[in-house]
Amino acid sequence: xxxxxxxxxxxxxxxxxxxxxxxxxxxxxxxxxxxxxxxxxxxxxxxxxxxxxxxxxxxxxxxxxxxxxxxxxxxxxxxxxxxxxxxxxxxxxxxxxxxxxxxxxxxxxxxxxxxxxxxxxxxxxxxxxxxxxxxxxxxxxxxxxxxxxxxxxxxxxxxxxxxxxxxxxxxxxxxxxxxxxxxxxxxxxxxxxxxxxxxxxxxxxxxxxxxxxxxxxxxxxxxxxxxxxxxxxxxxxxxxxxxxxxxxxxxxxxxxxxxxxxxxxxxxxxxxxxxxxxxxxxxxxxxxxxxxxxx
Ligand SMILES: Nc1nc2c(ncn2[C@@H]2O[C@H](COP(=O)(O)OP(=O)(O)O)[C@@H](O)[C@H]2O)c(=O)[nH]1
Ligand SMILES: [Mg+2]
Numbered sequence: 512x513x514x515x516x517x518x519x520x521x522x523x524x525x526x527x528x529x530x531x532x533x534x535x536x537x538x539x540x541x542x543x544x545x546x547x548x549x550x551x552x553x554x555x556x557x558x559x560x561x562x563x564x565x566x567x568x569x570x571x572x573x574x575x576x577x578x579x580x581x582x583x584x585x586x587x588x589x590x591x592x593x594x595x596x597x598x599x600x601x602x603x604x605x606x607x608x609x610x611x612x613x614x615x616x617x618x619x620x621x622x623x624x625x626x627x628x629x630x631x632x633x634x635x636x637x638x639x640x641x642x643x644x645x646x647x648x649x650x651x652x653x654x655x656x657x658x659x660x661x662x663x664x665x666x667x668x669x670x671x672x673x674x675x676x677x678x679x680x681x682x683x684x685x686x687x688x689x690x691x692x693x694x695x696x697x698x699x700x701x702x703x704x705x706x707x708x709x710x711x712x713x714x715x716x717x718x719x720x721x722x723x724x725x726x727x728x729x730x731x732x733x734x735x736x737x738x739x740x741x742x743x744x745x746x747x748x749x750x751x752x753x754x755x756x757x758x759x760x761x762x763x764x765x766x767x768x769x770x771x772x773x774x775x776x777x778x779x780x781x782x783x784x785x786x787x788x789x790x791x792x793x794x795x796x797x798x799x800x801x802x803x804x805x806x
Contacts (some may be wrong), residue, residue: 512783512797513759518548519764519803521543522540523577530573532572534573534585537562540558540561540580544765548735548765549766549768550738553772558762560583560621569669575775579610584768584802587768587771587772588778588798588799594792594793595779596724596752596779596793597751602685603688604723605678605689606691606722606724607691608689608691608692608709609707610655610695610728610740610744611695614695614730614733614740616728617640617646618756619649619726619756619792621653621657622782622788623690623744623780624657624659627688632687633686634657634658634660634688635661635662635677635686635689635690636650636660636661636662636689636715637659637661637677637689637691638692639671639677639691639694640670640695641666642667642694643666644695646694647663647666652664653775655706656787657787660737662676662680670694670710671712671713674713675717676715677689678714707747708748712754722777725750725751726753727741727748728743729741730756730768731756731762732767738770741753751776751779753776753778754779754780754781755767755770758783759782759789770804778793779793780792782795
């Protein structure tokens with residue numbers, strides 16, 4: 512995984528030389544983790560555990576502390592969730608993509624469609640962000656670039672009706688996947704959440720099961736803000752996984768640990784740039800390894 516290690520390079524430095532394992536070291540570690548976007552709560556838990564382990568196991572080398580920190584972080588991230596997205600044995604597989612404006616929803620959808628198309632799958636994009644005309648246009652441009660179909664209605668149309676048509680089209684055209692863009696206006700939050708619930712009901716009625724994934728896209732560069740945003744969505748929608756977009760734009764990889772520890776929802780995909788190929792399945796083990804890779 513291509514990562515800006517940023518602050519974690521400093522953690523690495525701190526835990527690589529010949530320093531003594533003492534209170535001062537743990538204080539510095541605590542400070543660095545917070546700078547790296549690990550939340551206060553998660554940092555305190557991590558460092559308190561490490562302090563205790565260091566005392567009980569009489570750790571004398573900082574490298575031993577580093578190994579324990581890596582293992583702890585890997586533990587938090589690994590909830591033994593399977594890597595990758597759920598694919599239904601009964602097509603079409605339906606993914607709903609939610610999140611506030613600007614986080615990277617539409618780009619993520621384009622990347623995902625591109626990846627599936629390369630695997631030989633038939634994909635239909637569903638322009639269910641009908642709130643802004645520009646959102647429909649943007650998705651259409653991406654559909655053209657990627658070379659997949661799109662189902663759209665006029666701006667202002669009922670998003671649930673767009674989803675309904677998309678699923679019907681997928682069934683009649685034998686498409687494997689429907690990926691739906693949804694509106695992300697937080698200021699009319701109640702309406703948005705009602706809209707998402709209605710979409711959920713239509714999917715369930717037409718498929719005989721809920722959407723195969725409800726993916727919440729978060730912008731990794733917004734730090735703790737992303738966590739508060741996520742809480743609002745989680746309170747209203749059954750989110751199955753998180754897409755962490757713009758992970759290339761932050762040197763504070765700690766947000767990844769915080770999201771998992773504070774929200775308990777698995778991160779399934781990582782956005783690593785603006786191009787079509789800049790999407791990776793999130794692999795917790797590889798992520799932690801990349802964060803602590805010797806430079
Ligand atoms: N660097 C970077 N930029 C991204 C990534 N994903 C999206 N963007 C950019 O973020 C901006 C908003 O993306 P968009 O998909 O329109 O967000 P939406 O409003 O949630 O649909 C665009 O300029 C994208 O190019 C990513 O993984 N890395
Ligand atoms: Mg969009």
